[in-house]
Amino acid sequence: MQESDTEWSTTEQKIAQEAFEKAYKRETSALIKAIREKASEITELDDMWQLHDFLSARRHDLDGKYDYSYSVLIFIFSRLVKEGWLHLDELKGLDTGKVTKIAALTRM
Numbered sequence: 001m002q003e004s005d006t007e008w009s010t011t012e013q014k015i016a017q018e019a020f021e022k023a024y025k026r027e028t029s030a031l032i033k034a035i036r037e038k039a040s041e042i043t044e045l046d047d048m049w050q051l052h053d054f055l056s057a058r059r060h061d062l063d064g065k066y067d068y069s070y071s072v073l074i075f076i077f078s079r080l081v082k083e084g085w086l087h088l089d090e091l092k093g094l095d096t097g098k099v100t101k102i103a104a105l106t107r108m
Contacts, residue, residue, distance in 0.1 A: 006098060008070050015093045016073060023085040024066055031058055074098060078105030 008016065038051050067076060080086035081102060088106075091099050 006070070006074060008073075009095075012094050012098070013070075015091065016070075016077075017068070019077070019086055019090045020066070020068055020073075022090060023080045027062070027085045031062075074101050075105065078102045082106045 035051070035055070038054065042048050042051065065076065065079065077086060077091065078101075081088055082105075088099065088103055091102065
């Protein structure tokens with residue numbers, strides 16, 4: 001992922017933090033629901049190891065995706081919008097150029 005030298009005002013930082021937290025909460029809530037469903041279906045030892053592998057993969061994905069560094073935040077937001085965890089209208093108040101970049105990256 002390429003870094004960006006984009007500057008973030010104090011207001012934009014607050015908007016970005018709130019949007020970031022909303023997306024994280026949505027995704028982790030969906031993950032917890034999926035884990036509960038998978039755990040309730042465990043009947044054999046193999047099922048447990050499959051759940052372990054699933055959890056390891058998801059942890060790796062989440063740890064990499066939710067990086068709140070301003071230098072990569074535009075790319076993170078575009079990915080979250082693309083995946084459905086965040087909506088462009090939740091970024092209202094950010095500089096128009098930032099929102100335009102995020103929207104453009106979601107179409108790639």
